[in-house]
Amino acid sequence: MSKIDRISRCDECPIRHNAVCAECDAAELAMLEASKSYMTIPAGATIASAGEPLTHLSSIITGCATMSRTLEDGRRQTVGLLLPSNFIGRPGRECSIYDVEAASEVTLCRFERRTFERMVQDTPHIAARLLMMTLDELDVAREWAVVLGRMTAREKVAAFFVSLARRQAQTDGGRPPARTTTLKLPLSREAIADHLGLTIETTSRQITALRKAGLIETPSLRAVLIPDFEKLALEAGEDDDGGIVA
Amino acid sequence: MSKIDRISRCDECPIRHNAVCAECDAAELAMLEASKSYMTIPAGATIASAGEPLTHLSSIITGCATMSRTLEDGRRQTVGLLLPSNFIGRPGRECSIYDVEAASEVTLCRFERRTFERMVQDTPHIAARLLMMTLDELDVAREWAVVLGRMTAREKVAAFFVSLARRQAQTDGGRPPARTTTLKLPLSREAIADHLGLTIETTSRQITALRKAGLIETPSLRAVLIPDFEKLALEAGEDDDGGIVA
DNA sequence: CGATCACTTGAGGAAACTCAACAGTCGTGG
DNA sequence: CCACGACTGTTGAGTTTCCTCAAGTGATCG
Numbered sequence: 001m002s003k004i005d006r007i008s009r010c011d012e013c014p015i016r017h018n019a020v021c022a023e024c025d026a027a028e029l030a031m032l033e034a035s036k037s038y039m040t041i042p043a044g045a046t047i048a049s050a051g052e053p054l055t056h057l058s059s060i061i062t063g064c065a066t067m068s069r070t071l072e073d074g075r076r077q078t079v080g081l082l083l084p085s086n087f088i089g090r091p092g093r094e095c096s097i098y099d100v101e102a103a104s105e106v107t108l109c110r111f112e113r114r115t116f117e118r119m120v121q122d123t124p125h126i127a128a129r130l131l132m133m134t135l136d137e138l139d140v141a142r143e144w145a146v147v148l149g150r151m152t153a154r155e156k157v158a159a160f161f162v163s164l165a166r167r168q169a170q171t172d173g174g175r176p177p178a179r180t181t182t183l184k185l186p187l188s189r190e191a192i193a194d195h196l197g198l199t200i201e202t203t204s205r206q207i208t209a210l211r212k213a214g215l216i217e218t219p220s221l222r223a224v225l226i227p228d229f230e231k232l233a234l235e236a237g238e239d240d241d242g243g244i245v246a
Numbered sequence: 247m248s249k250i251d252r253i254s255r256c257d258e259c260p261i262r263h264n265a266v267c268a269e270c271d272a273a274e275l276a277m278l279e280a281s282k283s284y285m286t287i288p289a290g291a292t293i294a295s296a297g298e299p300l301t302h303l304s305s306i307i308t309g310c311a312t313m314s315r316t317l318e319d320g321r322r323q324t325v326g327l328l329l330p331s332n333f334i335g336r337p338g339r340e341c342s343i344y345d346v347e348a349a350s351e352v353t354l355c356r357f358e359r360r361t362f363e364r365m366v367q368d369t370p371h372i373a374a375r376l377l378m379m380t381l382d383e384l385d386v387a388r389e390w391a392v393v394l395g396r397m398t399a400r401e402k403v404a405a406f407f408v409s410l411a412r413r414q415a416q417t418d419g420g421r422p423p424a425r426t427t428t429l430k431l432p433l434s435r436e437a438i439a440d441h442l443g444l445t446i447e448t449t450s451r452q453i454t455a456l457r458k459a460g461l462i463e464t465p466s467l468r469a470v471l472i473p474d475f476e477k478l479a480l481e482a483g484e485d486d487d488g489g490i491v492a
Numbered sequence: 493c494g495a496t497c498a499c500t501t502g503a504g505g506a507a508a509c510t511c512a513a514c515a516g517t518c519g520t521g522g
Numbered sequence: 523c524c525a526c527g528a529c530t531g532t533t534g535a536g537t538t539t540c541c542t543c544a545a546g547t548g549a550t551c552g
Contacts, residue, residue, distance in 0.1 A: 069392050072485050077395040079388035090381055097385065127373055134380045135336055139343065141387035142325035146315050148394040149323040149443025153540065189499060197395025199541055204500055221499070221549075239318050399508065435531060448508055450532055467517075467531070493552100500547070508539080515532070522525080 009033070013109070018085035018171075019059045020133060023125040031123075035115050041102045047088060048096035056110040057089035063106030064186035067098045068194060078195040079141070081164075081187075084171050087133060091117050103186045148197045151237055156196040157206040158236035161216065161224055183224040210235070255279070259355070264331035264417075265305045266379060269371040277369075281361050287348045293334060294342035302356040303335035309352030310432035313344045314440060324441040325387070327410075327433075330417050333379060337363050349432045394443045397483055402442040403452040404482035407462065407470055429470040456481070 010016055010029045021032055039058070041047055047065055048054050060082050067080035067088075079098060082088060088100055088108070111119070120127050147159045161183060168184070169177040187195065193203040210216045215232050217225040226232050256262055256275045267278055285304070287293055293311055294300050306328050313326035313334075325344060328334060334346055334354070357365070366373050393405045407429060414430070415423040433441065439449040456462045461478050463471040472478050 067388075071392075071396065071483055075396045077392040079391045090385075092378065092381070098388070121374070124370065124373070127370070127377060128367070131373060131377045131380060132338065134377060134384060135338070138380060138384045138387060139336075141384060141391065142313075142344070145325045145387065145391055145394055146317075146323040148391055150317065150321045200499080201501085201542080202540060205540095208500075237317055445509055446531080447510080447533085451508095454532075495552090496550085498547105498549075500545105502543105502545080504542085504544105506539105506541070508537105510537075511535090513532105513534080515530100517528100517530075519528085520526085522523105 010036075013061065015059060015061055015085040015109075019109070020087055020126060020129050021059075023129045024123070025125065028123055028125055031119065032111075035111055035119075037110050039108045039110055041106045041108065043102055043104050043106075045102050046099065047102060047106070047108075048098070048100040050097055050099050051095055053094050054089050054096045055113060057087070057091065057113055057116045058108040058110040060084050060086050060088065061107040061109050064103040065100055065106050066103050066187070066191060066195070067100050069098055076194045077197060078191065080137070081167075081195060083167055083186075086137075087130070089113070091120050091130070103188075103191060153196075153198055153202050154206045154209060155235065155237045156198060157192075157203060157210060158215070158232055160192060160196055161210075161226065162229070162233050162236045162238070165226060165229065177226075177229050179229055181226045181229055182219075183226060185222045185224060256282075259307065261305060261307055261331040261355075265355070266333055266372060266375050267305075269375045270369070271371065274369055274371055277365065278357075281357055281365075283356050285354045285356055287352045287354065289348055289350050289352075291348050292345065293348060293352070293354075294344070294346040296343055296345050297341055299340050300335050300342045301359060303333070303337065303359055303362045304354040304356040306330050306332050306334065307353040307355050310349040311346055311352050312349050312433070312437060312441070313346050315344055322440045323443060324437065326383070327413075327441060329413055332383075333376070335359070337366050337376070349434075349437060399442075399444055399448050400452045400455060401481065401483045402444060403438075403449060403456060404461070404478055406438060406442055407456075407472065408475070408479050408482045408484070411472060411475065423472075423475050425475055427472045427475055428465075429472060431468045431470060 010021065010033055013019075016022070021029065024032065038061075041063075050069060062084055065082040065088070066078045067082060068076055068078040070076045080086075082100070089096065091113075094113075120130060147156055151159060164185075165177040165181050165183050169175060169181070185192075189203055189207075190200045193200040196203060198206075207216070207218065210232075211218055213235075214227070215235055217227065219225055256267065256279055259265075262268070267275065270278065284307075287309075296315060308330055311328040311334070312324045313328060314322055314324040316322045326332075328346070335342065337359075340359075366376060393402055397405060410431075411423040411427050411429050415421060415427070431438075435449055435453075436446045439446045442449060444452075453462070453464065456478075457464055459481075460473070461481055463473065465471055
């Protein structure tokens with residue numbers, strides 16, 4: 001029995017203050033508790049498929065998932081990297097328009113779609129929080145458009161590490177990344193390439209190039225050590241005042 | 247005195263049923279009417295600048311604007327094409343994080359930011375509509391990520407015309423584009439290139455290529471005639487069932 | 493310990509970019 | 523009304539970046 005299975009009370013939930021329930025009061029939380037269910041999905045499994053009905057909407061409690069589209073000829077683009085507190089599914093739409101796959105083992109807090117839609121309608125705290133989260137997602141998506149449209153392969157890879165470092169720091173602690181940060185990579189090289197709009201070979205080469213330039217170290221295939229976060233951020237095309245969006 | 251200046255009643259507004267006010271009842275509309283103001287901006291003028299405070303939030307009534315980011319070295323990426331009923335500015339944020347520029351003459355329906363934020367809080371119809379619009383924008387942004395990340399230059403240009411045709415058809419009439427459609431281009435070649443993550447030269451070459459392939463005609467620099475919409479959509483990498491998002 | 497899979501590296505080619513010249517369009521003023 | 527100039531768009535030639543194909547290396551797991 002994993003740790004999450006034993007959590008049933010929302011006030012013990014690791015994403016309590018970041019997820020769609022963040023603004024809920026005790027009574028609202030009780031309502032959510034009554035209709036939620038947990039589900040754990042193994043790494044590599046499919047959470048939703050493009051065009052298929054989505055019976056449940058959910059929040060990621062732990063783990064990492066990708067949201068992607070695959071064209072008929074096999075080209076694939078990941079349009080969202082889903083980390084703890086991120087939301088899966090769109091209220092008001094029956095089907096997912098993207099494939100959602102667990103990159104690592106993922107634990108979800110799920111709600112039956114209709115039930116959740118009703119709660120969004122009836123509970124301003126949920127609606128307001130969902131709006132804020134959606135606006136944040138929109139910023140992230142637009143920020144990523146700049147990366148995809150205008151950055152070089154090297155900048156894209158650097159930007160990916162920088163963005164992931166920011167989000168992981170946000171999740172565990174809530175403060176910006178330390179100067180020296182170690183990153184756990186939830187994605188394979190192929191998945192990173194699909195996120196960056198590159199091939200796996202180019203991605204690999206640029207990771208090597210960043211390592212040779214001393215901007216990162218790679219203690220293992222699934223880990224990246226950033227000796228100087230600011231320096232890497234600069235390499236990712238950020239003006240020195242950092243900033244921008246996650 | 248232009249046509250819009252004379253419109254003061256929301257029920258005569260061309261975006262009445264598509265904008266953030268779409269779900270409002272008579273009483274709510276009256277409230278909006280009391281605090282709204284119109285503003286017309288000439289083509290080429292700046293509506294908002296990245297990092298600068300945004301005193302008003304607004305809806306586009308007529309015209310077209312671009313939302314873009316410029317990197318220090320001059321590279322620019324447009325992250326959103328704003329057409330009638332689209333919303334400018336983010337409730338809850340004081341500054342714009344993008345440059346917003348009028349591509350053509352633009353007429354706005356504006357609300358003082360604080361006032362609007364209060365109305366969002368107090369008016370579920372506005373909050374709900376804003377949520378739906380934001381979710382739609384998110385879909386558009388993610389769809390565009392696929393274009394930016396995985397499409398060839400030719401597909402990008404085709405996808406741009408297809409997307410624009412869909413949105414223009416949506417605006418004037420609400421139905422999908424006819425088989426043969428004429429498109430009014432609100433953007434210069436350079437602005438198109440910035441939207442597609444290409445150079446102006448590549449964009450121009452691909453427009454020429456599409457013309458030579460008979461997929462489009464170019465009656466003028468700012469117009470595109472699509473003889474067979476489905477055929478162009480296919481060229482844009484859509485599987486024959488069309489669909490996807492605007 | 494060996495097979496499989498993920499990742500890396502190399503060589504060659506294709507797509508898009510850069511730089512440069514040219515053409516078409518539009519507005520202004522003679 | 524035409525001539526001029528500035529600007530926007532097109533086309534061409536050469537270069538760069540990234541992709542493709544292929545082989546090699548390293549990790550992981552039975």
